[in-house]
Amino acid sequence: MLPTESIRRVLDTALQNGGDLAEVYLENTERLSLTLDEGRLEQATQGNDIGGGVRVFYDNSAAYAYTDDLGEEALLEAATAAAAAARGANGIRVCADLTKRKSPVIFQVKRPFERMSTQEKAGVLRQMDEVTRRHSPHIVSVQCGYSETRRRVWIYNSEGVWAEDDRSFLEFRGQVTAQKGDVRQSSATGIGGQIGLEFFDDRDPVQMMPEAADTALLMLDARPAPAGEMPVVITNGWGGVLFHEACGHCMEADFVTKGASAYAGLVGEKVGPDFLTAIDDGTIPGRRGTMRFDDEGTPTKRTVLIENGILQEYMWDLTEARRVGRGSTGNGRRQSFRHMPMPRMTNTFIDAGPHDPEEIIRSVKKGLYAKKLGGGQVEIGRGDYVFTVTEGWLIEDGKLTAPVRGATLVGNGPETLRQIDMIGTDPALDPGRGMCGKIQWARVSVGQPTVRAPKLTVGGTE
Numbered sequence: 001m002l003p004t005e006s007i008r009r010v011l012d013t014a015l016q017n018g019g020d021l022a023e024v025y026l027e028n029t030e031r032l033s034l035t036l037d038e039g040r041l042e043q044a045t046q047g048n049d050i051g052g053g054v055r056v057f058y059d060n061s062a063a064y065a066y067t068d069d070l071g072e073e074a075l076l077e078a079a080t081a082a083a084a085a086a087r088g089a090n091g092i093r094v095c096a097d098l099t100k101r102k103s104p105v106i107f108q109v110k111r112p113f114e115r116m117s118t119q120e121k122a123g124v125l126r127q128m129d130e131v132t133r134r135h136s137p138h139i140v141s142v143q144c145g146y147s148e149t150r151r152r153v154w155i156y157n158s159e160g161v162w163a164e165d166d167r168s169f170l171e172f173r174g175q176v177t178a179q180k181g182d183v184r185q186s187s188a189t190g191i192g193g194q195i196g197l198e199f200f201d202d203r204d205p206v207q208m209m210p211e212a213a214d215t216a217l218l219m220l221d222a223r224p225a226p227a228g229e230m231p232v233v234i235t236n237g238w239g240g241v242l243f244h245e246a247c248g249h250c251m252e253a254d255f256v257t258k259g260a261s262a263y264a265g266l267v268g269e270k271v272g273p274d275f276l277t278a279i280d281d282g283t284i285p286g287r288r289g290t291m292r293f294d295d296e297g298t299p300t301k302r303t304v305l306i307e308n309g310i311l312q313e314y315m316w317d318l319t320e321a322r323r324v325g326r327g328s329t330g331n332g333r334r335q336s337f338r339h340m341p342m343p344r345m346t347n348t349f350i351d352a353g354p355h356d357p358e359e360i361i362r363s364v365k366k367g368l369y370a371k372k373l374g375g376g377q378v379e380i381g382r383g384d385y386v387f388t389v390t391e392g393w394l395i396e397d398g399k400l401t402a403p404v405r406g407a408t409l410v411g412n413g414p415e416t417l418r419q420i421d422m423i424g425t426d427p428a429l430d431p432g433r434g435m436c437g438k439i440q441w442a443r444v445s446v447g448q449p450t451v452r453a454p455k456l457t458v459g460g461t462e
């Protein structure tokens, strides 16, 4: 991107008033997004978003200045601004040699986005729309969208880090609303990943639409959900969003060091059943949370968060790791060059358990099967949650007997995790549409096998 000598001058300038570590982050992001809303095509091409920032660490704090001009002059100005905030810190450090790092994560986009025209991409959306409307006369509203993002980042620091990453994301999403009389029900769907146009080799966004329509249609005739405490079985794959939101955030180091996390101080303690293992893995090829390096130049890794029910580790970025004198786990992420990194999950999931998924359903006398989860409200850190069940089924005498609508799951993540008593042999990751909001947005993957909580609070409508 910039010559190494320029980067070195920027880093030296950043440390002119002292400071412990200086970092330069450069970014070039290209986006295309298309939406087809009730048959009207809208294109939002934001083009390139280019910029960079300079960060100086001193003691337990950091100062950051950014610019949308990647010339050396502009970066020197940002460095001077960040250095000014670090004034008075101890000892001037000389910048180390920069050596380009190699990531152990190896996968490549095979067919870049530009090999397909915008018209062809819009054509896929039109097919998605048509197939859905033809599916049933009760479909009253269809929205679909396509987005592609190529984000390239370059990270350098005064300890000699030189890391680069090139991340390409492709995503299709759809929303279907069905109506009968005055009952309306909606269903959302989406697929994608960190992938190029080879996405189309084995995935078809048109096919996912009738399935979403079927969910909305099914829910039209569903009976009201039961309310109260009952056994709840949560689906594999996307069902892992509950673990991500209600437990995973509690293992992000910023909440932990502030003491604001339900899991603070619990490393080595039992937080779930013996057969529960949970992992954050930023190295899985093609997933939304995968990075060769995180946004601070640390190689990503597979971090076992919980092993056999025992809490093992939190997720760390540089700021929090330096605060306690340890290393980062490669979880430092930022929405863009306009943001400071913070500890974030990557691809986070509950690993396979010992129970046959069918046996898990059969084990429930009367309860709820949450087949599809919608949005949730979560007090992250503490882990209190409310999730909507967009497709629910009544379990009676070990069988799925009737679809129910309007169910919500209410509880506390760490408490729910403790009571889980069955985990399936069917782990899966979500189909590739996870987006996590924690002040900043980050793409993530979630996942889990089928799990059973024997006593969850269901807010129903019955």
Ligand SMILES: [Zn+2]
Pocket (backbone or CB within 6 Å): 244, 245, 249, 435, 436, 437, 438
């Ligand atoms: Zn989240």
